[in-house]
Amino acid sequence: MNTEVKVMGIDAGGTMTDTFFVKANGEFVVGKAQSNPQDESLAIYNSSQDALAHWNSNVDEVYPQLVTCVYSGTAMLNRVVQRKGLEVGLICNKGFEQMHAMGRALQCYLGYALEERLHLNTHKYDDPLVPLSRIRGVTERTDVQGDVVIPVREQEVRQVTKELIEQNAKAIVICLLQSHKNPESERKVRDIAKDELKRLGKADIPVFASVDYYPSRKESHRMNTTILEAYAAEPSRQTLQKVSDRFKKHGAKFDLRVMATHGGTISWKAKELARTIVSGPVGGVIGSKLLGEVLGYDNIACSDIGGTSFDMALIVKGNFSIAQDPDMARLVLSLPLVAMDSVGAGAGSFVRLDPHSGAIKLGPDSAGYRVGTCWKDSGLDTVSVSDCHVVLGYLNPNNFLGGLITLDVERARQHIKAQIADPLGLSVEDAAAGVIELLDLELHEYLRSNVSAKGYSPSDFVCFSYGGAGPVHTYGYTEGLGFKDVIVPAWAAGFSAFGCACADFEYRYDKSVDIALAQYASVEEKVQACKTIQEAWEELTHKVIEEFELNGFSAKDVILKPGYRMQYMGQLNDLEISSPVLSAKDAKDWDKIVEEYEKYYARVYSESACSPELGFSITGVIMRGYVVTQKPVIPEEKEYGKTPDASAKIGTRKFYRHKEWADADVWSMEKLKPGNEVFGPAIVESDSTTFIVPKGFATTLDKHRLFHLRETK
Numbered sequence: 247m248n249t250e251v252k253v254m255g256i257d258a259g260g261t262m263t264d265t266f267f268v269k270a271n272g273e274f275v276v277g278k279a280q281s282n283p284q285d286e287s288l289a290i291y292n293s294s295q296d297a298l299a300h301w302n303s304n305v306d307e308v309y310p311q312l313v314t315c316v317y318s319g320t321a322m323l324n325r326v327v328q329r330k331g332l333e334v335g336l337i338c339n340k341g342f343e344q345m346h347a348m349g350r351a352l353q354c355y356l357g358y359a360l361e362e363r364l365h366l367n368t369h370k371y372d373d374p375l376v377p378l379s380r381i382r383g384v385t386e387r388t389d390v391q392g393d394v395v396i397p398v399r400e401q402e403v404r405q406v407t408k409e410l411i412e413q414n415a416k417a418i419v420i421c422l423l424q425s426h427k428n429p430e431s432e433r434k435v436r437d438i439a440k441d442e443l444k445r446l447g448k449a450d451i452p453v454f455a456s457v458d459y460y461p462s463r464k465e466s467h468r469m470n471t472t473i474l475e476a477y478a479a480e481p482s483r484q485t486l487q488k489v490s491d492r493f494k495k496h497g498a499k500f501d502l503r504v505m506a507t508h509g510g511t512i513s514w515k516a517k518e519l520a521r522t523i524v525s526g527p528v529g530g531v532i533g534s535k536l537l538g539e540v541l542g543y544d545n546i547a548c549s550d551i552g553g554t555s556f557d558m559a560l561i562v563k564g565n566f567s568i569a570q571d572p573d574m575a576r577l578v579l580s581l582p583l584v585a586m587d588s589v590g591a592g593a594g595s596f597v598r599l600d601p602h603s604g605a606i607k608l609g610p611d612s613a614g615y616r617v618g619t620c621w622k623d624s625g626l627d628t629v630s631v632s633d634c635h636v637v638l639g640y641l642n643p644n645n646f647l648g649g650l651i652t653l654d655v656e657r658a659r660q661h662i663k664a665q666i667a668d669p670l671g672l673s674v675e676d677a678a679a680g681v682i683e684l685l686d687l688e689l690h691e692y693l694r695s696n697v698s699a700k701g702y703s704p705s706d707f708v709c710f711s712y713g714g715a716g717p718v719h720t721y722g723y724t725e726g727l728g729f730k731d732v733i734v735p736a737w738a739a740g741f742s743a744f745g746c747a748c749a750d751f752e753y754r755y756d757k758s759v760d761i762a763l764a765q766y767a768s769v770e771e772k773v774q775a776c777k778t779i780q781e782a783w784e785e786l787t788h789k790v791i792e793e794f795e796l797n798g799f800s801a802k803d804v805i806l807k808p809g810y811r812m813q814y815m816g817q818l819n820d821l822e823i824s825s826p827v828l829s830a831k832d833a834k835d836w837d838k839i840v841e842e843y844e845k846y847y848a849r850v851y852s853e854s855a856c857s858p859e860l861g862f863s864i865t866g867v868i869m870r871g872y873v874v875t876q877k878p879v880i881p882e883e884k885e886y887g888k889t890p891d892a893s894a895k896i897g898t899r900k901f902y903r904h905k906e907w908a909d910a911d912v913w914s915m916e917k918l919k920p921g922n923e924v925f926g927p928a929i930v931e932s933d934s935t936t937f938i939v940p941k942g943f944a945t946t947l948d949k950h951r952l953f954h955l956r957e958t959k
């Protein structure tokens with residue numbers, strides 16, 4: 247192995263832990279291991295060894311060469327979902343103590359299927375992250391203009407801090423009304439609380455003031471996000487410390503970075519770690535964007551299926567959109583998140599019969615890293631989608647994770663028979679095929695409706711399909727949709743990890759502002775608006791630079807990209823705009839800011855929808871800063887003929903679909919060469935993913951090692 251390995255990406259998912267290594271010349275390998283919720287660092291180690299074995303190498307040789315390593319994972323999200331975070335104490339305004347538990351009304355149906363959203367009796371609130379016993383109100387009020395009308399009372403803050411400690415709080419969160427408008431009161435409470443903690447000998451208890459982290463309007467969102475920072479991000483930091491320590495043990499010199507919700511990567515030591523709550527699926531979107539840029543695809547429908555979920559996002563005209571107030575784990579949050587739609591149906595989803603209707607139901611829970619009943623040591627007795635895969639010949643029971651786990655087809659058959667086939671009066675094959683068809687149909691409809699609900703047609707998009715189970719179902723959820731092209735990267739199984747390695751090292755900070763100007767505003771008004779924007783940009787720049795300095799960069803290494811959120815006055819939705827000016831001073835700058843917004847608005851909603859007569863509001867400002875890092879290079883190989891080498895064929899396998907068994911050709915994914923064409927029924931296998939090409943489909947591998955799937959009927 248002569249060329250040095252430079253970049254590593256990690257996707258520690260609920261089912262598998264994927265690693266992706268890239269050499270300086272762009273060559274790469276993918277590794278997979280079963281996830282290990284107890285010790286993520288071990289799963290990463292195993293996955294790395296699996297990947298590097300392809301190069302006859304190992305972690306002790308490669309880790310010291312790496313310059314970049316980006317982590318993504320689901321541990322933080324799981325911690326929140328399972329309510330296994332830190333015991334947090336909350337200080338809020340007096341009279342608002344119940345606010346966190348009540349939440350926003352939509353939190354009681356977030357994440358539900360449509361039929362369950364419709365009926366009140368299915369709505370339910372999750373347990374709050376902080377129980378009422380650890381919430382205290384203090385007398386204070388700042389009005390909507392940001393004027394303090396009732397100042398903070400020191401003695402009261404000291405008293406509630408003491409009470410929260412008595413209630414066993416391990417961290418204190420402060421969130422007061424309107425603090426994004428005027429941080430004065432909240433900072434005062436923060437300083438008094440810190441002082442009181444010192445007096446109590448508890449100075450090690452961290453204090454989180456919402457305004458220092460997420461200074462944005464909508465207090466439920468701001469409160470939830472700041473609580474998350476204390477509740478889940480701090481424990482996750484310990485997990486990342488462990489991962490980082492294991493790297494160091496094997497000679498690594500890089501500083502571990504984590505994929506963040508805004509699509510950039512941040513250091514694991516970053517102040518705001520809550521913004522890494524979802525990272526794997528974000529990685530996939532970033533990878534798709536880079537791949538699209540290299541190949542010249544502007545409009546991409548990204549689809550990612552793993553063991554637990556199906557995530558999709560749209561890249562339109564080379565850009566993905568950012569949701570400002572997303573929800574996650576059924577909580578409304580104020581974090582910038584790459585806009586994605588997810589459904590809890592994946593290759594490991596549990597399959598059950600609805601006791602009332604007898605209908606097959608998939609998920610929302612899944613077997614996770616335990617695969618299904620087909621794995622003897624799983625301890626599971628509920629059928630999963632993977633059980634159906636093995637019974638129908640989709641998956642090779644001897645090649646799961648390259649044979650690391652042997653799957654027992656007969657065991658899966660017995661469970662499917664007892665739980666699904668017999669109660670429905672079907673054969674095991676037809677019951678299992680019904681499950682697969684149902685999953686295909688659910689994903690197909692989900693993808694179709696998400697594209698068309700945004701006003702687009704699949705015929706304007708190329709579909710990228712990835713995730714370990716993406717290629718297993720690509721045919722099923724894209725059939726008949728009419729995408730321009732359907733693409734399965736040969737490294738689909740490690741695509742999110744690849745995407746993480748593609749992401750910029752980027753910090754992003756957001757702040758709410760309230761600027762409203764009429765169409766023909768005076769020069770003075772425009773200058774005043776620019777002053778507000780500029781002050782906010784400077785405040786955020788300071789935060790960005792501070793984070794980079796923490797990681798050993800100096801201000802001059804950082805490339806700054808200011809942005810803003812703008813809307814026509816009175817409209818409900820704002821748009822995120824990359825600023826055409828680096829600083830805002832005079833009326834001309836304001837005009838450019840407006841012009842850029844209208845240009846973008848016309849692109850999104852059409853020119854005729856532009857409504858300058860309403861006036862303009864800027865609702866938030868953004869500062870992004872990034873430094874240049876090493877990124878993967880997309881492979882470019884020599885093209886061969888259409889007919890694969892005989893050595894690429896590794897046998898045939900019985901494969902069941904549409905009520906018949908067929909003999910499918912089985913091909914080795916690694917041995918197929920660019921230019922080769924494969925006709926269905928065929929199965930293209932690698933150690934970590936399986937690409938199904940049924941009858942009526944064909945696929946060609948191109949020089950970038952991307953499979954193009956087409957219908958031949």
Ligand code: AMP
Nearest residue numbers: 262552553593647714715933934935936
């Ligand atoms: P992911 O969560 O993205 O790692 O995807 C995991 C899923 O990949 C599994 O649940 C399987 O359905 C699918 N898969 C397909 N082929 C393989 C294979 N050879 N080894 C492991 N997983 C596979």
